[in-house]
Amino acid sequence: MRKLYHHWLSPFSRKVRILLKEKGLDFQLEVEKTWERREDFLALNPAGLVPVLVEHDGHVLAESQAICEYLDEVYPNKLLIGFDPATRAETRRLVSWWDLKFGREVSEPLVFEKVMRRFLGQGHPESAVIRIAHQNMKVHFDYIAWLTERRTWLAGDDFSLADIAAAAHISCLDYLGDILWEDHPATHDWYARVKSRPSMRPLLADHIPGLPPPRHYADLDF
Amino acid sequence: MRKLYHHWLSPFSRKVRILLKEKGLDFQLEVEKTWERREDFLALNPAGLVPVLVEHDGHVLAESQAICEYLDEVYPNKLLIGFDPATRAETRRLVSWWDLKFGREVSEPLVFEKVMRRFLGQGHPESAVIRIAHQNMKVHFDYIAWLTERRTWLAGDDFSLADIAAAAHISCLDYLGDILWEDHPATHDWYARVKSRPSMRPLLADHIPGLPPPRHYADLDF
Numbered sequence: 001m002r003k004l005y006h007h008w009l010s011p012f013s014r015k016v017r018i019l020l021k022e023k024g025l026d027f028q029l030e031v032e033k034t035w036e037r038r039e040d041f042l043a044l045n046p047a048g049l050v051p052v053l054v055e056h057d058g059h060v061l062a063e064s065q066a067i068c069e070y071l072d073e074v075y076p077n078k079l080l081i082g083f084d085p086a087t088r089a090e091t092r093r094l095v096s097w098w099d100l101k102f103g104r105e106v107s108e109p110l111v112f113e114k115v116m117r118r119f120l121g122q123g124h125p126e127s128a129v130i131r132i133a134h135q136n137m138k139v140h141f142d143y144i145a146w147l148t149e150r151r152t153w154l155a156g157d158d159f160s161l162a163d164i165a166a167a168a169h170i171s172c173l174d175y176l177g178d179i180l181w182e183d184h185p186a187t188h189d190w191y192a193r194v195k196s197r198p199s200m201r202p203l204l205a206d207h208i209p210g211l212p213p214p215r216h217y218a219d220l221d222f
Numbered sequence: 223m224r225k226l227y228h229h230w231l232s233p234f235s236r237k238v239r240i241l242l243k244e245k246g247l248d249f250q251l252e253v254e255k256t257w258e259r260r261e262d263f264l265a266l267n268p269a270g271l272v273p274v275l276v277e278h279d280g281h282v283l284a285e286s287q288a289i290c291e292y293l294d295e296v297y298p299n300k301l302l303i304g305f306d307p308a309t310r311a312e313t314r315r316l317v318s319w320w321d322l323k324f325g326r327e328v329s330e331p332l333v334f335e336k337v338m339r340r341f342l343g344q345g346h347p348e349s350a351v352i353r354i355a356h357q358n359m360k361v362h363f364d365y366i367a368w369l370t371e372r373r374t375w376l377a378g379d380d381f382s383l384a385d386i387a388a389a390a391h392i393s394c395l396d397y398l399g400d401i402l403w404e405d406h407p408a409t410h411d412w413y414a415r416v417k418s419r420p421s422m423r424p425l426l427a428d429h430i431p432g433l434p435p436p437r438h439y440a441d442l443d444f
Binding site: 046047059061062063065066067069070073074085086088089090092093096097100101143 | 268269281283284285287288289291292295296307308310311312314315318319322323365
């Protein structure tokens with residue numbers, strides 16, 4: 001069985017989980033506490049990060065974007081990066097936007113301050129960091145509004161890895177109850193469309209021990 | 223004429239410069255002072271970052287990895303991401319290693335502390351940050367040694383975008399005189415092979431006004 005090493009609140013792991021489901025590929029989840037720096041895991045990925053995907057035949061893949069590109073090449077039943085080079089470039093530009101820019105400015109600081117600090121015994125959340133991340137979030141949600149005024153999905157006419165990457169990050173923050181949906185109607189409408197896809201169901205059923213999600217997290221009518 | 227908006231010490235811009243030369247594609251360089259947040263540039267890339275590539279026909283591409291993937295798809299005369307999915311996944315894993323991990327841990331802090339602080343009027347370099355980046359650099363150079371003991375080039379038998387990304391970051395640090403080459407013989411030998419490629423010549427001729435490189439920077443026998 002294909003195995004995905006992940007964390008519950010790693011947007012990069014969630015990106016691969018959604019992509020695998022969109023393609024109808026079976027896999028088993030394995031939680032990896034990367035901060036324990038387990039030797040067997042470092043042998044799979046010397047960067048020490050999730051996600052890591054181990055294919056049926058033992059082939060090991062690391063780094064979320066390398067995994068997604070691989071899956072789109074090897075299982076082309078449903079292409080999620082795009083069909084022509086221009087659309088593929090736009091999809092990849094937006095995937096980088098979420099994974100790098102939104103990650104640094106919003107999702108990484110929020111997940112770290114609100115969850116990881118406690119796990120790692122690094123004191124209380126820093127409210128200034130949380131406040132800045134929330135301010136940044138508004139700018140990114142305005143960008144989703146701008147894009148969806150012009151396009152059906154974030155990168156163009158088709159649902160793509162750009163939507164998957166954005167939903168992966170945003171679903172982590174929604175799990176933490178950090179999004180005031182009424183302030184962001186366009187992002188809400190786009191996310192409602194993503195959330196209703198069968199590929200999102202397993203994520204919406206996530207329930208981290210000791211850290212339950214708010215009630216609206218799994219609700220399609222939120 | 224194809225135009226690349228860049229900074230001299232942006233590893234991401236250098237990655238695209240080397241790739242374009244490897245493929246024999248002509249282009250014109252245009253320095254973009256991204257910190258000025260010029261409106262016409264933000265219209266090209268709302269993330270406000272270099273590199274941005276404007277193709278002959280006006281098609282705009284942003285985010286270095288999206289640009290490189292596009293060029294490898296549209297100009298396949300010399301494939302630099304690899305031929306089969308497994309090699310392509312390994313190339314992309316290593317590109318992420320350099321662009322994300324090495325970037326965060328080594329090249330971004332060093333370029334910021336040693337160059338950008340002055341340009342931006344943000345005071346003196348923080349020596350603790352520089353010391354930690356130098357310690358991190360050793361770990362990454364040991365990884366190059368480990369890889370090149372087992373492979374001809376970083377991702378396998380062929381020169382690839384993994385070598386280009388690594389050389390892009392390392393050439394920035396070498397421009398700053400931050401690498402003690404005698405401490406890293408395996409990385410030295412690999413970099414000497416990269417440096418001797420014609421695609422590296424334009425970078426080795428770089429000369430930033432007010433910030434000349436050390437003499438060995440352009441020397442193939444360093």
